[in-house]
Amino acid sequence: MVIMFHCFSNRAPTGVLAMAWAVIEKIIVAVLLMASASYLGWRAYRSVFKKNSDGCICDGCPSSASCSKKK
């Protein structure tokens, strides 16, 4: 709603909308950052201690499709 307001009015929200938006965007950013940190931490843990679902230890590297399975 705030984004639509911003797009159509081409100005920043004011009043209650501005206060609500300030809270909402902080929550969105916090959730995104926490999700990113948890996901990367989980990947790092898995690359050391666990295999991926396909048994490959390096998915995401440029040669992942040719990567052999961990013994």
Place this chain on the structure above:
Amino acid sequence: MNRVITIALAGNPNTGKTTIFNSMTGSHQKVGNYAGVTVEKREGRRKYKGYDFHIHDLPGVYSLTAYSMDEVVARDFIINEKPDVVIDVLDSTNIERNLYLCLQFQELNVPIVAALNLNDEAVSRGIQIDEKRLSEILRMPVIKTIGKNGAGVEALLDKAVEVFERKEKPDYEVSYGHELEGDIQVVIASLEKDGAFCARYPVRWCAVKLIEKDARAEELLESHAFADGVKAALKERVRRIEEHFGRDASTVVSEQRYGYIHGATAEAVTRRPVDKQTVTEKIDRVLMDRVLGFPLFLLILWLVFQTTFTLGAYPMGWIEMFFGGLSSVATAFIPEGILRSLVVDGVIAGVGGVSSFIPLIVLLFMFISILEDSGYMSRAAFIMDKFLHIFGLHGQSFLPMIVGVGCSVPAVMAARTLKNARDRIITVMVTPFMSCGAKLPVYVLLAGAFFPRYAGTVVLSMYVVGTLLALFSSLLFRKTVLRGESTPFVMELPPYRLPTVKGILWHVREKTFGYLKKAGLVLLPASMLIWAVTSFPKPALDVPKDVQMAQSYAGKIGKEMAPVLAPIGFDWKIGIAAITGFAAKEMVVSTMGVLYRVEAGPDRKSDSLREALRRDPAFSPLVAYVLMLFMLIVVPCFASLSVIYAEIGWRWLLFAVTYWTALAWLLCFIVFQTGRLLGF
């Protein structure tokens, strides 16, 4: 319900096993026109005529004598997993050498179907194989195949079903001649005293291997109930063989096998004399020339890089424009605040910075796959072989180094083909000096920004410096911590083959998807985190962005590192970017995207990252080159480290990490300080 048939796809290196595996299973495993592409077994499935085929692609090996890890993998699979059928892929152009392994499979008494692959090449060289006659002599089905177009693959599956359904014990008869057969029978008789042992292992194979003094067979013998009796009989027989033939018993066994093969091929193979030079010989006369070979190799590499840069510049510009547009759209849609900053300065700047290099990755790997599939890479290894020998490595170490141009992870694993543990450790420690595909965006960004006219040459220099460092490091290790001579190795030179469009497209698709996957799964969340550490804590007063960033967490960490970074010419931002490369090398680019976009401000949103770097006073062509050197030498990414740990253990890993870090800093210090003194 379908019946399951387990197939082991085995054979010598570079006979086209993986091509047949791909044809059978419809998968897209990497194939290459050089030996040792597969270092571990892979599994694929296929439903065919009411059967479920579980197909295992084993590493290519020359024999089943457990010298190297790939031979152990292949041999243990056949002995322990007991596949229903072994499909032995034979190179029809070199049938004698390939049958040597086939005979060893026969000794294991496993059901075999032989695939006479590369039959088209054999015909063009005047080699005609009578597969029916060969099948009668060797007492196993023989099918002609051409892996690259799938010819004969279904016939192979049909024959595998037939062998599986027959349920009969194979009836092979590998003859070692009257003299040796008597000795083998004596050893067999002593082994047969333990019924449980005979049920577990093929007795004839054990007897022959024991006469060959095979270490693994000797280990197996320890589990025999009457091991001492067998050892006594064996000792007596080996002594007799060596006295009678005047040679080592293992040599005698090997000669007898070749004698049997010679007899079989004399009956089933005819060779029409081909008086004209083959295409391979004609090309090799130029490319393998003693004087011209090495300069031509360098020229080919230079052309690859220069063409990649010239052609790749156009689509790179389009992608930069796209992300510039995306940035403007996001700015228009999202109200000013931290969310807009996260999306524009974190996500779009970080991921966009890396994504613009996709065309270069596609082009470079397209050229590399053409060189690999054509057979030139094996020649490159041969040309490098004499240099490698001087530095205590041999040509076989060059294969992992070639693979390292793609990614260090499979490259480190490819070092398993080395038989000597010392050679393997050295190769693993020097392979990361080969610039992997992930380092390429860093080179391209910096070379494009600071050496626009000579970008291709500058990037090529990184590959040359990397190779030289690998050579000097191996010499250093060989003279100090890993003393010893390199083991002899004969380089295999496959014939030149015209790369197929399908094969090249597979390679390119694999690299591109891998790169995109990494951009989405690693670089996107990482860019958000980097944005956070460069944006927080927020200053109380409204200060310029560069001041705010210097006061951020990243700025504080960077300033702590300043005493170490300043002597090599890095300011805190370059230092932070370099450190993030530990997670993944492309991260350096996405981190710079975040750091420099944050600083550039909203009025410069459409500028490329290269322009932003050029404007930074901390950067100069000298600093850019030193940063490239640092990225080349310093510790490889996290994924590579975990594989290196698995391959050589934590002690050597710790040694390697210390060595890489110290060498990176020292070399960068020398180059930067010398460059500064010379006025660069």
